[in-house]
Amino acid sequence: MERVIFHIDVNSAYLSWEAAYRLQHGETQDLRDIPSIVGGDEKSRHGIVLARSIPAKKYGILTGEALVTARKKCATLNIVPPRYELYMACSGAMIDMLREYSPKIQIFSIDECFMDYTGMEEMYGPPVEAANAIRERIKKELGFTVNIGISTNKLLAKMGGELKKPDKVCTLFPWEIKDKMWPLPIEELYMVGRRTAPKLRRIGITTVGQLANADVGLVKAMLKSPGVVLWNFANGIEMSDVNENAITEMKGIGNSTTISFDVDDRATALKILLSLSESVAARLRQARRCAEVVSVSIRNFDLVSYSHQMKLCTAIDSTIQIYYVASRLFDQMWRGQPIRHMGIRLSGLKENDCVQLSFFDGDNEKKRALDSAIDGIRKKYGSRSVVRSCFVNSGLKPVTGGVIEDDYQLMTSIL
């Protein structure tokens, strides 16, 4: 049976959420109506555009570009700082509402998801009507707009949702591919990025339709197996299921941070690694996983990045063990240049209910008890409630990485 797939995407997500929240808390200016962006903190070297309003887009401001250059494009640009807890709450509220229409939802990112609407027509009506009802409800009850793309697979639903914005429902059924998708520039095809697009253009493929009708062997010769995937996408061929367990089947967990200054000594670098270990290990334990692979990445002052990883004999989840492995990797890899950014990523995840106990590590029980006690206290009283002494007066954050930095007051009620 032909499936019915929805792709739901929040328009300018961070900016819309910020705008909706501010309107509901007494502000009169809607950020969506003026050139405005959500931007990181320049003092701590996080100064990039995270989301932009449609008026800001008209000035040529790009997501991801430096605030310095964005300001040059628009002198009157409004810049507001991000509030990630708010955005997660808004995302969660939307997902909760969507679950009323189908249980089969794949969360794709904080502002995007797929929904399998197959077989739901009897309850909520034809797809386009249901999608419009959902779109209106989100706007009315949550205060922000979404685009909904409808088709028979995830790729077409996602591409369909991009056709007209904002606050629109669009279909891109297989019989509409030729008219709606093939005229698009090749860059618009999902998975054609800044490296692939020029390669395709070099051989005369400038539109999605030209790729669809090109010789697949030729494309494969140039792009290897991703070329075949792209050729299938251009022809609307994509078979993957809406996977409602994508979150729990997570392959890895990582935290990284750009430090507000360049680090040029080992002791400071290790403290950063320790604070990253604190956050990444806590997330690992919260997910009830152990990790078999630890990887450390470094970005230099000159923006050159490199990484090292290590597979362990046993999967681990303790903060101090992860830190120990990370610091060994650091010592093996650091090339001595000033460090701008560091990250720890854990992969090779296993269920943690069958932790293999090492005979050589009698402290295991104690470590687990300590980690679990600290997790509990931090969850209840905040990440600053228990701090390792080496961070006191160090000027460094004791727990870092991740977008949640409880530096600003918590929201008590959301929307």
Next chain:
DNA sequence: TCTGGGGTCCTAGGACCC
């Protein structure tokens, strides 16, 4: 004080095995 942070998947090459 220009360039964040969190992910996924793929590939190439080396080690090692039969």
Next chain:
DNA sequence: TCTGGGGTCCTAGGACCC
């Protein structure tokens, strides 16, 4: 005594996504 071929596992890096 001139070196095939298939396979797995591991690591580093790249490409792409939001």
